Amino acid sequence: MRTKVAITGAGPAGLLLSHLLHLRGIDSVVLESRDRAYVERRQRAGMLEQGTVDVLRDSGVGERLDREGLTHHGIELRFGGTGHRVPLTELTGRTVTVYAQTEIVKDLIAARLAAGGEIRFGAEVLAVDASAPSVTYRQDGETHTLECDVIAGCDGFHGVSRRAVPGVTTYEREYPFGWLGVLADVAPSTDELIYAYSERGFALHSLRSPRISRLYLQVDPADDLAAWPDDRIWSELRARFATRDGWELRDGPILEKAITPMRGFVAEPMRHDRLFLAGDAAHIVPPTGAKGLNLAVSDVTVLAEALGAWYDSGSAELLDAYSGTCLKRVWRAEHFSYWMTTLLHRDPGQDAFGHRLQLSHLAYVAASKAAVTTLAENYVGAALTL
Ligand code: APR
Ligand code: PHB
Numbered sequence: 001m002r003t004k005v006a007i008t009g010a011g012p013a014g015l016l017l018s019h020l021l022h023l024r025g026i027d028s029v030v031l032e033s034r035d036r037a038y039v040e041r042r043q044r045a046g047m048l049e050q051g052t053v054d055v056l057r058d059s060g061v062g063e064r065l066d067r068e069g070l071t072h073h074g075i076e077l078r079f080g081g082t083g084h085r086v087p088l089t090e091l092t093g094r095t096v097t098v099y100a101q102t103e104i105v106k107d108l109i110a111a112r113l114a115a116g117g118e119i120r121f122g123a124e125v126l127a128v129d130a131s132a133p134s135v136t137y138r139q140d141g142e143t144h145t146l147e148c149d150v151i152a153g154c155d156g157f158h159g160v161s162r163r164a165v166p167g168v169t170t171y172e173r174e175y176p177f178g179w180l181g182v183l184a185d186v187a188p189s190t191d192e193l194i195y196a197y198s199e200r201g202f203a204l205h206s207l208r209s210p211r212i213s214r215l216y217l218q219v220d221p222a223d224d225l226a227a228w229p230d231d232r233i234w235s236e237l238r239a240r241f242a243t244r245d246g247w248e249l250r251d252g253p254i255l256e257k258a259i260t261p262m263r264g265f266v267a268e269p270m271r272h273d274r275l276f277l278a279g280d281a282a283h284i285v286p287p288t289g290a291k292g293l294n295l296a297v298s299d300v301t302v303l304a305e306a307l308g309a310w311y312d313s314g315s316a317e318l319l320d321a322y323s324g325t326c327l328k329r330v331w332r333a334e335h336f337s338y339w340m341t342t343l344l345h346r347d348p349g350q351d352a353f354g355h356r357l358q359l360s361h362l363a364y365v366a367a368s369k370a371a372v373t374t375l376a377e378n379y380v381g382a383a384l385t386l
Helices: 012-023 036-041 050-058 063-068 088-092 101-114 230-241 292-313 317-344 352-367 369-379
Strands: 005-008 028-031 047-049 070-072 075-079 082-086 096-098 118-120 123-129 134-139 142-147 150-153 169-184 194-198 201-209 212-219 254-268 275-277
Touching (some): 005 012, 005 123, 005 134, 012 101, 012 150, 012 292, 028 123, 036 101, 047 050, 047 292, 050 063, 050 292, 063 101, 075 352, 082 369, 088 369, 096 201, 101 118, 150 292, 169 317, 194 230, 194 317, 212 230, 254 317, 317 352, 317 369
Parallel strands (some): 005 028, 005 150, 028 118, 075 194, 150 275
Antiparallel strands (some): 047 096, 070 096, 075 082, 123 134, 134 142, 169 212, 169 254, 194 201
């Protein structure tokens, strides 16, 4: 068995890469350990930079995104019982779009299959060989080898491809926070996202549609979901979002809940020989800055272009620049995500002095044009290409 580009993982990185390569006439095979239903159901983030929307739209997979995605022009920072709007579009000229990652995954799978693309579900990659490029995987109890020109390691943080980069340097930060994410069958209580800081911890009000809300609470990453019955979740959300003017949070049935730890992680370089890492396989950001999905899209956009140039002209220049090009953006996103995370979360080890500093920092961000512009240009992604 042989293909040009063997792609490990059918997350947004692997699927979009396969789609972008197809548009350039380059064959690929995507190997995914889970089944299609699992991959399409998995709840993840959902805030897209304008650049991400452009990539999806320009490559012909933006039809449903254009119909169902919600274009936003601002977010709210809420602290001390008051909301402060960050006018993203006014400050940067750009918008952001709320459209769930899981919907992007569905759109990409449909587009790949409609174009005759090959996605092998239930195919667990066991090892990748970056030098005699090939991927060994198990499907239906049998072991197979897929030979290729190039491997794209898009198998996420827990995947195997990163291990095939000898001497890889990893940089890691565990944050002492977890996010309890909730999908609720209730109309959002806000039109724009609310990032709230209170003495009780962080909370985020996001949305999925005019009828479905997406909410997050800072919790101890070691917390058991059993400690968070629905009533406790709603009353904690209410306490953290409370304003002095009596803003009200609508509640409703909770459809899904899960706790995820927060970490920053970067693997350098993102390439070894014929293996290129992309997305969560190479880097993780805490979700406060909404950068994870956008970074994955940006990596594979760079990679598709570099592979296109290599197949067209034989020039490896862009491929050789791949890791450096991506890492510049990755580290900007790591810093912004760290900055947003520390700005908005209550550190369990923090004293009253630290809490006061944080309130002062928030007040400054809300009041200063320079400071709020820093937040805005990072949030919309404009600062990520600097
Ligand atoms: N063999 C085959 N597939 C694998 C293997 C393996 N050994 N290990 C992991 N996978 C699959 C996972 O099941 C998953 O579907 O690789 C895929 C990786 O997808 P994601 O985790 O979604 O990663 P990525 O495509 O890089 O997308 C990054 O996802 O976690 C969010 O915040 C992150 O939004 C960002 C996005
Ligand atoms: C989401 O809608 O899931 C979301 C939005 C913004 C974030 C994180 C998650 O910062």
